[in-house]
Amino acid sequence: xxxxxxxxxxxxxxxxxxxxxxxxxxxxxxxxxxxxxxxxxxxxxxxxxxxxxxxxxxxxxxxxxxxxxxxxxxxxxxxxxxxxxxxxxxxxxxxxxxxxxxxxxxxxxxxxxxxxxxxxxxxxxxxxxxxxxxxxxxxxxxxxxxxxxxxxxxxxxxxxxxxxxxxxxxxxxxxxxxxxxxxxxxxxxxxxxxxxxxxxxxxxxxxxxxxxxxxxxxxxxxxxxxxxxxxxxxxxxxxxxxxxxxxxxxxxxxxxxxxxxxxxxxxxxxxxxxxxxxxxxxxxxxxxxxxxxxxxxxxxxxxxxxxxxxxxxxxxxxxxxxxxxxxxxxxxxxxxxxxxxxxxxxxxxxxxxxxxxxxxxxxxxxxxxxxxxxxxxxxxxxxxxxxxxxxxxxxxxxxxxxxxxxxxxxxxxxxxxxxxxxxxxxxxxxxxxxxxxxxxxxxxxxxxxxxxxxxxxxxxxxxxxxxxxxxxxxxxxxxxxxxxxxxxxx
Amino acid sequence: xxxxxxxxxxxxxxxxxxxxxxxxxxxxxxxxxxxxxxxxxxxxxxxxxxxxxxxxxxxxxxxxxxxxxxxxxxxxxxxxxxxxxxxxxxxxxxxxxxxxxxxxxxxxxxxxxxxxxxxxxxxxxxxxxxxxxxxxxxxxxxxxxxxxxxxxxxxxxxxxxxxxxxxxxxxxxxxxxxxxxxxxxxxxxxxxxxxxxxxxxxxxxxxxxxxxxxxxxxxxxxxxxxxxxxxxxxxxxxxxxxxxxxxxxxxx
Numbered sequence: 001x002x003x004x005x006x007x008x009x010x011x012x013x014x015x016x017x018x019x020x021x022x023x024x025x026x027x028x029x030x031x032x033x034x035x036x037x038x039x040x041x042x043x044x045x046x047x048x049x050x051x052x053x054x055x056x057x058x059x060x061x062x063x064x065x066x067x068x069x070x071x072x073x074x075x076x077x078x079x080x081x082x083x084x085x086x087x088x089x090x091x092x093x094x095x096x097x098x099x100x101x102x103x104x105x106x107x108x109x110x111x112x113x114x115x116x117x118x119x120x121x122x123x124x125x126x127x128x129x130x131x132x133x134x135x136x137x138x139x140x141x142x143x144x145x146x147x148x149x150x151x152x153x154x155x156x157x158x159x160x161x162x163x164x165x166x167x168x169x170x171x172x173x174x175x176x177x178x179x180x181x182x183x184x185x186x187x188x189x190x191x192x193x194x195x196x197x198x199x200x201x202x203x204x205x206x207x208x209x210x211x212x213x214x215x216x217x218x219x220x221x222x223x224x225x226x227x228x229x230x231x232x233x234x235x236x237x238x239x240x241x242x243x244x245x246x247x248x249x250x251x252x253x254x255x256x257x258x259x260x261x262x263x264x265x266x267x268x269x270x271x272x273x274x275x276x277x278x279x280x281x282x283x284x285x286x287x288x289x290x291x292x293x294x295x296x297x298x299x300x301x302x303x304x305x306x307x308x309x310x311x312x313x314x315x316x317x318x319x320x321x322x323x324x325x326x327x328x329x330x331x332x333x334x335x336x337x338x339x340x341x342x343x344x345x346x347x348x349x350x351x352x353x354x355x356x357x358x359x360x361x362x363x364x365x366x367x368x369x370x371x372x373x374x375x376x377x378x379x380x381x382x383x384x385x386x387x388x389x390x391x392x393x394x395x396x397x398x399x400x401x402x403x404x405x406x407x408x409x410x411x412x413x414x415x416x417x418x419x420x421x422x423x424x425x426x427x428x429x430x431x432x433x434x435x436x437x438x439x440x441x442x443x444x445x446x447x448x449x450x451x452x453x454x455x456x457x458x459x460x461x462x463x464x465x466x467x468x469x470x471x472x473x474x475x476x477x478x479x480x481x482x483x484x485x486x487x488x489x490x
Numbered sequence: 491x492x493x494x495x496x497x498x499x500x501x502x503x504x505x506x507x508x509x510x511x512x513x514x515x516x517x518x519x520x521x522x523x524x525x526x527x528x529x530x531x532x533x534x535x536x537x538x539x540x541x542x543x544x545x546x547x548x549x550x551x552x553x554x555x556x557x558x559x560x561x562x563x564x565x566x567x568x569x570x571x572x573x574x575x576x577x578x579x580x581x582x583x584x585x586x587x588x589x590x591x592x593x594x595x596x597x598x599x600x601x602x603x604x605x606x607x608x609x610x611x612x613x614x615x616x617x618x619x620x621x622x623x624x625x626x627x628x629x630x631x632x633x634x635x636x637x638x639x640x641x642x643x644x645x646x647x648x649x650x651x652x653x654x655x656x657x658x659x660x661x662x663x664x665x666x667x668x669x670x671x672x673x674x675x676x677x678x679x680x681x682x683x684x685x686x687x688x689x690x691x692x693x694x695x696x697x698x699x700x701x702x703x704x705x706x707x708x709x710x711x712x713x714x715x716x717x718x719x720x721x722x723x724x725x726x727x728x729x730x731x732x733x734x735x736x737x738x739x740x741x742x
Contacts, residue, residue, distance in 0.1 A: 075697045251534045251539075252533065253530070253531035253533045253575070255518065267568070274553060274554060289547075293534075296533075433689065433692075434692050434713060435690045435692060436690050436692050436718055459691075459692075
């Protein structure tokens with residue numbers, strides 16, 4: 001009871017922020033396909049007792065050389081979630097990781113601004129910017145580490161406490177085995193070091209950050225591929241197919257919802273900076289310029305932008321809005337009731353219980369987003385492949401279909417663009433367009449059956465329907481399955 | 491006066507992409523974006539995209555540093571920025587909108603003659619480079635002659651959209667060159683068919699027939715369609731050199 005009396009409005013703000021960060025991903029269906037090959041890879045590594053060296057899941061020709069699976073540890077972690085409680089546990093584990101991220105970010109924001117309530121508001125805005133990127137996948141496991149980097153730098157900048165910097169090298173060793181985004185930590189430390197040099201006009205002043213940065217770079221080599229991991233990260237962004245055809249890697253424009261939110265965040269930041277009397281620190285200016293450019297360069301970098309602006313945003317809001325939060329407003333019992341309500345909502349939002357939440361839209365109550373081809377996945381799982389010929393699938397469905405039907409069916413392509421030479425992708429695009437070469441290409445790749453999307457591959461579906469060389473085996477609202485008639489085998 | 495000249499010069503690189511396709515104000519278009527960079531939303535990869543960002547950052551940096559910003563400046567930056575972000579081809583309006591705010595900030599900052607001359611020279615150099623890199627290929631003289639010498643008939647001419655206007659002038663009113671009036675002169679259905687044809691869609695030949703097209707003047711860099719035309723028995727190649735391919739419908 002005495003513990004209840006200590007519950008203040010501050011606890012409510014923290015509970016609301018961390019709770020919302022948990023409830024969002026916990027109550028969302030799986031939207032991105034990455035998790036499916038992540039789970040498959042994790043299961044394969046556990047079954048075979050070694051790292052993946054070649055790709056057993058897709059049948060299209062692969063690039064030469066061994067697979068560099070820099071996210072092997074994330075694959076194993078997600079597989080462990082899956083083994084513990086299936087997809088609901090994968091979603092719950094992800095929600096926990098996201099809530100830890102925003103809890104660390106809140107600490108960083110409070111450290112920089114000194115305002116709890118405004119820090120919470122800034123973290124909510126950061127959350128909105130990153131909301132579309134919080135699905136279960138390896139990158140999500142990197143967010144808390146990035147937030148830890150931010151917290152360590154904020155404590156060093158605003159509290160002169162450099163102790164947390166020592167954690168960053170071991171954290172990088174972990175990060176480099178979870179996801180290729182570990183270079184963003186280097187960028188953050190680089191900004192901090194450069195800002196010190198600029199403001200104090202002394203290389204020596206940057207020593208804490210420079211030493212940490214060197215430690216982090218060395219720690220990033222602690223992975224099964226050594227420097228190959230860094231080379232992989234450097235090369236992935238220059239892959240012509242990834243650069244030109246993958247939405248997530250496309251430059252940010254107002255065509256995307258995320259793009260509109262990014263430009264809106266620029267407007268908010270710009271207005272606050274001009275309105276406020278606050279002078280930004282050199283570190284803040286550098287971070288805004290560098291991460292702003294990264295976010296403008298690629299849609300997938302917006303989530304990092306959201307994280308780095310939170311502490312700056314809180315400081316700016318704090319300089320234009322008075323902080324009226326006082327202890328006199330505290331009503332411990334009401335606060336306890338609110339916190340209990342948040343905890344109940346968090347529990348109800350879990351995948352096991354969310355079907356009972358009537359206010360959730362129907363398409364949010366399942367484990368899968370509505371565009372997931374669940375029915376055709378079940379069809380593949382329960383039907384043998386034709387005697388000859390490979391499966392051609394709609395690429396965006398590749399992840400789900402391989403998760404649902406491998407090893408009975410080996411799909412053609414999934415979202416791991418870098419595994420296949422660019423020509424394979426151009427040929428795939430020619431087939432689904434369909435270009436005048438589609439029949440030749442199907443023969444060339446020995447395609448015996450196809451799983452196509454009625455919406456995304458409409459022209460090809462229309463052509464195949466009237467082609468006597470193909471037979472319709474299955475059809476639902478989303479998908480069709482065609483197979484070659486025996487006399488037309490490739 | 492000098493700050494205004496510098497601000498105008500700083501806007502020149504943003505005018506360059508539209509010089510070749512004509513200045514207009516529009517929304518970006520997903521289909522036209524495939525063939526014309528100016529029809530895409532402004533991005534970091536757009537010609538002049540990074541320059542547009544630098545102009546905005548320069549204004550903002552000065553405004554932040556000197557803390558002397560007026561509401562009309564902010565409004566112009568906001569409106570110009572929104573219009574420019576919507577479509578690269580609108581960047582000319584963004585450039586125009588940025589002149590007064592940028593000039594005012596330069597007036598406040600008084601960076602000195604050397605800096606202003608430096609900014610002006612860099613701006614002109616970037617504008618020239620953008621003009622050169624975005625310039626469409628010329629239609630070869632031989633291709634023009636081959637098109638003019640082709641058998642006159644009732645059908646329309648499908649030319650690379652960048653050459654359509656020039657070709658219409660060359661061929662005169664006796665032939666109809668599609669899209670001769672520019673990107674805004676045809677319907678969105680036409681452009682959807684155009685993109686499908688040049689990308690070698692399976693029904694390219696049917697679509698040409700449905701649109702009653704009997705003369706093609708194509709850029710050979712657009713490989714899917716030129717390869718198909720070269721090997722098609724429906725088309726007779728009249729000219730295939732330099733960067734152009736001219737073909738007329740074969741008489742059955």
